[in-house]
Structure formats: structure tokens, C-alpha cells
Amino acid sequence: MVDGDIQFAPDGRLRHCLTTEGMGGERITEILDLAESFAGVNDKTIKKVPLLRGHTVVNLFFESSTRTRSTFELAAKRLSADVLNIDVQRSATSKGESLLDTIANLQAMQCDLFVMRHPESGAANLVARHVDDDVHVINAGDGLHAHPTQALLDVFTMRRHKPDLSERSVAIVGDLRHSRVARSEIHALRALGVGEIRAIAPRTLLPVDLEGLGVRVYEDIDAGLADVDIVVMLRLQRERMEHALLPSSSEYFAGWGLTPERLARARPDAIVMHPGPTNRGVEIDSRVADGPQSVILEQVTNGIAIRMAVMALVAGTAPQREGR
Amino acid sequence: MVDGDIQFAPDGRLRHCLTTEGMGGERITEILDLAESFAGVNDKTIKKVPLLRGHTVVNLFFESSTRTRSTFELAAKRLSADVLNIDVQRSATSKGESLLDTIANLQAMQCDLFVMRHPESGAANLVARHVDDDVHVINAGDGLHAHPTQALLDVFTMRRHKPDLSERSVAIVGDLRHSRVARSEIHALRALGVGEIRAIAPRTLLPVDLEGLGVRVYEDIDAGLADVDIVVMLRLQRERMEHALLPSSSEYFAGWGLTPERLARARPDAIVMHPGPTNRGVEIDSRVADGPQSVILEQVTNGIAIRMAVMALVAGTAPQREGR
Amino acid sequence: MVDGDIQFAPDGRLRHCLTTEGMGGERITEILDLAESFAGVNDKTIKKVPLLRGHTVVNLFFESSTRTRSTFELAAKRLSADVLNIDVQRSATSKGESLLDTIANLQAMQCDLFVMRHPESGAANLVARHVDDDVHVINAGDGLHAHPTQALLDVFTMRRHKPDLSERSVAIVGDLRHSRVARSEIHALRALGVGEIRAIAPRTLLPVDLEGLGVRVYEDIDAGLADVDIVVMLRLQRERMEHALLPSSSEYFAGWGLTPERLARARPDAIVMHPGPTNRGVEIDSRVADGPQSVILEQVTNGIAIRMAVMALVAGTAPQREGR
Numbered sequence: 014m015v016d017g018d019i020q021f022a023p024d025g026r027l028r029h030c031l032t033t034e035g036m037g038g039e040r041i042t043e044i045l046d047l048a049e050s051f052a053g054v055n056d057k058t059i060k061k062v063p064l065l066r067g068h069t070v071v072n073l074f075f076e077s078s079t080r081t082r083s084t085f086e087l088a089a090k091r092l093s094a095d096v097l098n099i100d101v102q103r104s105a106t107s108k109g110e111s112l113l114d115t116i117a118n119l120q121a122m123q124c125d126l127f128v129m130r131h132p133e134s135g136a137a138n139l140v141a142r143h144v145d146d147d148v149h150v151i152n153a154g155d156g157l158h159a160h161p162t163q164a165l166l167d168v169f170t171m172r173r174h175k176p177d178l179s180e181r182s183v184a185i186v187g188d189l190r191h192s193r194v195a196r197s198e199i200h201a202l203r204a205l206g207v208g209e210i211r212a213i214a215p216r217t218l219l220p221v222d223l224e225g226l227g228v229r230v231y232e233d234i235d236a237g238l239a240d241v242d243i244v245v246m247l248r249l250q251r252e253r254m255e256h257a258l259l260p261s262s263s264e265y266f267a268g269w270g271l272t273p274e275r276l277a278r279a280r281p282d283a284i285v286m287h288p289g290p291t292n293r294g295v296e297i298d299s300r301v302a303d304g305p306q307s308v309i310l311e312q313v314t315n316g317i318a319i320r321m322a323v324m325a326l327v328a329g330t331a332p333q334r335e336g337r
Numbered sequence: 338m339v340d341g342d343i344q345f346a347p348d349g350r351l352r353h354c355l356t357t358e359g360m361g362g363e364r365i366t367e368i369l370d371l372a373e374s375f376a377g378v379n380d381k382t383i384k385k386v387p388l389l390r391g392h393t394v395v396n397l398f399f400e401s402s403t404r405t406r407s408t409f410e411l412a413a414k415r416l417s418a419d420v421l422n423i424d425v426q427r428s429a430t431s432k433g434e435s436l437l438d439t440i441a442n443l444q445a446m447q448c449d450l451f452v453m454r455h456p457e458s459g460a461a462n463l464v465a466r467h468v469d470d471d472v473h474v475i476n477a478g479d480g481l482h483a484h485p486t487q488a489l490l491d492v493f494t495m496r497r498h499k500p501d502l503s504e505r506s507v508a509i510v511g512d513l514r515h516s517r518v519a520r521s522e523i524h525a526l527r528a529l530g531v532g533e534i535r536a537i538a539p540r541t542l543l544p545v546d547l548e549g550l551g552v553r554v555y556e557d558i559d560a561g562l563a564d565v566d567i568v569v570m571l572r573l574q575r576e577r578m579e580h581a582l583l584p585s586s587s588e589y590f591a592g593w594g595l596t597p598e599r600l601a602r603a604r605p606d607a608i609v610m611h612p613g614p615t616n617r618g619v620e621i622d623s624r625v626a627d628g629p630q631s632v633i634l635e636q637v638t639n640g641i642a643i644r645m646a647v648m649a650l651v652a653g654t655a656p657q658r659e660g661r
Numbered sequence: 662m663v664d665g666d667i668q669f670a671p672d673g674r675l676r677h678c679l680t681t682e683g684m685g686g687e688r689i690t691e692i693l694d695l696a697e698s699f700a701g702v703n704d705k706t707i708k709k710v711p712l713l714r715g716h717t718v719v720n721l722f723f724e725s726s727t728r729t730r731s732t733f734e735l736a737a738k739r740l741s742a743d744v745l746n747i748d749v750q751r752s753a754t755s756k757g758e759s760l761l762d763t764i765a766n767l768q769a770m771q772c773d774l775f776v777m778r779h780p781e782s783g784a785a786n787l788v789a790r791h792v793d794d795d796v797h798v799i800n801a802g803d804g805l806h807a808h809p810t811q812a813l814l815d816v817f818t819m820r821r822h823k824p825d826l827s828e829r830s831v832a833i834v835g836d837l838r839h840s841r842v843a844r845s846e847i848h849a850l851r852a853l854g855v856g857e858i859r860a861i862a863p864r865t866l867l868p869v870d871l872e873g874l875g876v877r878v879y880e881d882i883d884a885g886l887a888d889v890d891i892v893v894m895l896r897l898q899r900e901r902m903e904h905a906l907l908p909s910s911s912e913y914f915a916g917w918g919l920t921p922e923r924l925a926r927a928r929p930d931a932i933v934m935h936p937g938p939t940n941r942g943v944e945i946d947s948r949v950a951d952g953p954q955s956v957i958l959e960q961v962t963n964g965i966a967i968r969m970a971v972m973a974l975v976a977g978t979a980p981q982r983e984g985r
Contacts, residue, residue, distance in 0.1 A: 059391030091419070
């Protein structure tokens, strides 16, 4: 809720993109609609619009992620922005500079938009509370807290396949406890009024507060997948688990891996999603990841359009919608 | 031959640039002619043409090479492309993603052209066989197999100095066994109908199949250099040699290093080439590398024009030649 | 003096920017005036002018510095240049290539402007003596020798706050012995005819030749700060000190750290500067660094304008001043 307040300007405009919690269904729909217009740009040979020409976008990654950084870099360049990539493991913080000092310096260089990934929950919020009014922050993942653009591209992908989301059932499978993607996705799905959200995971990988969010919890994957329309697989974040929460990856696959047989329990036209990169043979069978129901690569494509939309919206350069 | 097939589209257009083997003399001449027009662009103060505006070029380097990556990056930027540099040692593959998964994801981000260097022979071919029809692959070196743009810039440089290549004699000196440059160059020279190709190397650094390619083999450098028009020195790839094929670099220099005295055995107007970076005092004497017959830095300059030509050709945005 | 000669073309134009020594007050004033015009560009939403369109700027950093590299990268991009970042720790020199070979190759790629940081004093001069007439070198810090753009942005910042520099007193505090910033700043201040320059430092951190440069030396910070108009704090370069020149950073702070109490000895409207990144609690108290007299972040902002001005001037694309 506090998050939700910070990301809006006093006039109600989206100023930062920090979390889908408290973003509201109307705002999310606005982002998805704008992303639809950018999806067209990316299909063309000349994938370039001038909405951020002369603006400077900084990719400030305190955790390395070539894939996510690349999608933001491409989104910014296709909006004609100048892009500065800063990999902070190799940077000034090794000289003892604090996060807020780094930001203050980049802001003094008239950088306009920070895309930030950080291992600590709340880092993007902290920065958003300190930047000038004309500077914008997009959270590209903060600790175990949120990853709003991933959630937005996921619901964008769902809406393209199942426009009647309010009548659909979504199952999220895997390590929900350590997943900022799952957390952001549940908030976005609830805001859009999705029919049903299920969580499927071993007890040790479940967060404590799911039922309060209206999520039905299943430990048994066969029961949980029955008749769902959308299956969202999560990456098994082995590096995140501090304790031995799981016996082994092969036992995990035996219990919760998505095989063709298990997928057959969902509706025949169910789609399968994954934020990538996939651990084939750990949380998902290659026959499913590469199968006809998989929309995993569509998610990647949609991620560019969503990130273009979010950047243009927070920067205030998005075309106005008719009738506003 | 299989290589040659993959790099052409069904309509005969050059779709990828994977190898000079099977490329054909007419096609190579087309590339060299187009590169001549870009050489003019690079001489101007404003070195920019809009042929790849809105296109996305990915430099995907699984082996680090700042120099080669820089020439491709500059070539792409001078064609007005957006460029994404991915150094794969530090990237998603550390999360266990396969080469084809990496490519599938970048393709889903609507990247148009992959410039790829990989330590395994055949890697660029593998990728070319899996990308969509409107996506293009340029091999920037794959294992011991091929390095076609280096070979093309070399024959471009030769043609500028010795337009009558069919009457000229070329000597390639050094570690031919581990050289993808030599392999690609021999194919290009044969396609252009060069007068004579000689290979000069110690027996342990010679590949087995040279005579089948019409190459005359010399172990003695003085005999091999006699009356040649063009001397191509190869870098001694010490890191490539798995076994003790050579006694020491000073003994190598004593036997096969290019000194002014040895160069005097070639024709007086012979040119000296080297793909760089040179090992001064190992395969080449500084007096030769920096001397009046050296065209080593011209090769670097020509490399930009050749890479611009290859990129524009495979992307289908090169200006049409008159009379086609 | 020799430095001063190299950086000018025979017609008196600034061809390289290597040092403020011998640059002359008129030339420095020309740079500051031009930077004023670029400061306006950076305040706009579209921070872009086409002065270096089609030019290639190489950031060649032999010492890593994300902050300085970022300011040059942004300055070049806002002038519409193509930018190539080369981090030489991870580059061709590991294959045994010399500095001049690296430069010769990049020059052969038709790169127009080298921004170079190097741990050895004189490295930028060496390069400037070897490049072609239409290639330009900007020294972004060479060993203990010079860092001219930092000095220029500092005097730019001083002039904005204290236009009557000839009546002002400047105190430089800290590790002058290992500071290329201090050295370049003293030359620039003298060229502009500043009223008084003081150096404040423990004896072990003072260079030997200060009095010859017209600088008054103080070991006692309270005496040195009395009635000054401008306080320039230096970063304590712990990594530079080869021997135990200082007891500990807390003792250093006790003796020479800038606290509010000490700053009170300067004139009430004195400004506080620091080249960054600051060591809070070592050479400066956070209450001063973040206080109303600090212009530290203004320096960062001004650094972009100064670097744009220097790049445009050496490249010969700066707008002509009226009346010349």
C-alpha cells in the first residue's frame, strides 16, 4: 500500500513502476493497452519510435542478469533513448559509495530513468523516495519483494490468449516462497479480477500469507492442475534457498515437474508460461517447454513491448489515449 | 558444401555468412564491390548510413575478442543499427541455459542479426539452422573451422593492391593447422581464381588436406617466399596447441619468423598481411610489421567496410547493383 | 610546457586535451564559455545536439572508473557520437599487444576521439604524439600527472559561484601528493588569475614543488581555512599510498577531515567541492558533504557540459564564437 502510493504522482500519473501491489486494474489495463501498440512496432523491420529521444536510461544492475538487462536495453533503444549500462558488481560501490550516493551522482548527470535490479527487497522504493520529481524508477526485481514488469508481461500474455480472464483459472507452480515474480503476478491477477488463482508447491516452498490473498493452495500437482486455463511455472531458485528445503532436483521433478502427463489434467487449450531461464528436467519437461501449449518465447517478445510501455508511461511521453 | 547450402536462401540470396567455402567467386566479388562503396563512408567525417536503422544486431561472443567485437560493433553502428553486446562468459549460460535457448530468447526479443564467435567448430551453422527466415547469422569465428569476414577483408585488401589476382602468388605462413583464418582464406582465394597458393609451416603445424585444395606446401620459408606477391602471416596461436608441437617461440622465429632478409626473397612490391594482433619477435619482425610493405593496418580499416557490406547484404538492405 | 605544445595544432587550435598546464587563461575561458551553452542542453528534456554525429568516440580505460567513464559516455552520446567502451583490463593487451598497437588498430577503425585513462603518467601524451592529425586525445587521468577535465569542471563550478575569481581564495585540502586533480586544478586556477591558492595537508601528503607554483602551504587546517571562499576537498587515495604515510583514517579525519566546525572558519558563503566519490567520515563529514555550502553534485552536472565542450572543441565542431 505504501508502495502503491510512492509510485503515483500527486496528479495520479504513474511516476515509477515499483510493484503491481496497489497499482489497480485500470492502470494495469492502460499499460497492457499501450503495450499492444508497441507490439506492432517490434514486428516491423524498423523497430524504432522517437518517444524517449534525448532521454537517458540507466540500467543499474546490482545482480547480474543478461536477459532482463537486454530486454530493458532493447526497449529503451527502440524508444530512441540513450542507454547507460552499469554493472554495479564491478563499479564505484567497490570504492565504498552508498546506493543513494550512486543514484545522486547519476541523477546529477541528468539521467532520466533508472531501471534497477537489487538483491535487497525495498531497494527500488528507497531510491524512488529520494529522486527528483522528473526522475523515474522502474523496479527490475528487488530481493524477494517484486518484479512488476515480469508480472505485467505475464498478464499481457495471458490476456492475449484468454481475453476473458475473469472466467479463467491460473495455477502458479513451484518455488513461490522465493519468487518475486509470483508475488507481483498474484497482485496483478487479483487487480484484473481473474477467476481463480491456485498455488502448487511443496509445503517448504510456500509463503505463509497466500490464503489471505485469495489463493487456493495445493501440495498435490495433479489435483492443482485439474481444469486450469493457465499454468505458470516458476524457476527453481536453487541459489536463493538458504536451507535444505528440498531433497534433490530429481526428486523435485518427480513431485512437481511439469510433464505432458500432468499438463493433460489442465484444460486442453491451457497455456504454459515460465519467466525463464528454464531448468529443463527440474521444474519443466522439455516436451512441455517446447510443446504446442508453451507460450514461453511469446513472453519474451511481450516483455519488450511491456517495458517500452512502462518506460513511456512513467516518462510521461506515451501517446494520450482517446477519450481521456 | 553443406555449409554453402545453409548460407543461401532458396532464391539464392546470401542469408547468413558462415564460411567462404562454397560461397563462389561471383558472390565474393559482389561483397568486395559493396565494401568498396562503404570504404568511402568510413573516410568521411560523418561515418553513418541508415541501411540498418531500427535493426538490432547482437554481438554474441563466447570467446572474448575486443578487437573483432569492436569492428563488428562499429560496422553495425555506422549502418545505424542498435547494437547489443553479450559477453557469454558472464551471462545466462552460467544459469545452465543452452546455446539454442539463448538464441531462441534473443530471437524472441526481435533481434535481427547475430554476430557470433564460439570456441566450437560448427556453432554458427547450428544456430543458422534454427533461426527464423528473417534472422541472420554472421560467423565471427567458430573453433578451428572458419572466419569468413577475416578472409573476405583479406582478399579485399589483396585485390586493392593486386587487382590481377589470377596472375599472383600468395604465401600463407605459420600455424595453418590451428587457423580458421587460413582455412577461410584458401577457399576465398580459390574461388577468386588466384594464381598460386603456397603454405609455409613446420610439418607439425600443417593440416593434412592442403594439397587436395591445390596448395603447394613448403617447409622451408626461403624457398616458399621466392617471388611471391602477397605474404600472409598467421598469428602463432599458442593457446590453441594442445601438445608440444613447437620447441620455443624463439626457435620458431629463427625458423619461420618473417624478417626483412626473408621478405627480400619475395617480389620487391610484395605486400605483407597479418590478421592481428601480431606477436612481434615470434612470427614477425617489427621492422616488417611496421615497414613499407606491411598493409596490416589497412586490413583493420578494410575490416569495417567488409563487415558493413556483409551485414547489409544478409539483412537484404544493401543497395541493388546496377544491371541486376 | 612540452605538454602544452602537443595539445595545440600548428594553427593554435586545441587539438588534444592533455593537461591544464600551459593551456592559458584565454583558452580555458573559451572552454568554460562553451560549456555554459551545453549546460542549457542538459537541462532540456531532449538532451541531444548533433555536433559529433557520425564521429566515433572510444572510452579507453586502463583503470576502471564507472563514474568518469559514464560522464564521458553521456557527453559523447548527447553530442550524437557513436561510442565504443573498451575496458582494457579484459582486453587485447592480455594477448600481449602494446598500448601503441592498440591505438594504431583503433585509429585504423577510423575512431576519431580517444578518451583515455591510464595508470602511468604520460600515457595520454605518448598516444597524442603518435596519432594522425585528425584524431584527438582527451586525458581522463594519467597516473599522478593530470586530469584536465576534472580541473576544468571545477573552475567552471567556481566561476559560476564566484565570478570574480581574481579576488577569491581557494583552499585545496588533503592528499595533494597523489592527486592528479590537485595538480591540474592549480595550473587552471593560476591561468585564470585566482586571488590565492592554499594547500592544506599533513607533511607526508604534500608534493615538494608547491611553493614554486605560488601555493601557500598549511599543515594546520584551521589556519588554512580562515576566510577562504572555496574549499576543494580531495579524496584520500588509500590505494595509491605505497608506504604508511598516515596512521589511520580516523586519525586523518581528526586532523584534516572537513567538519561543520572547521568549515565555519571559512567565509560564510564559501562553497565546498569534492571530485568524488567521497569517503564520508574520512576526509569529509556527511553534514558538510550534504550541507547547504556543498556544490559536489553540481560538479557532476557541470562535468557533462565541460566534457561536451572539450570534445566538440578538439574535434573542431564547436560553434564559432562571435567576433572571432
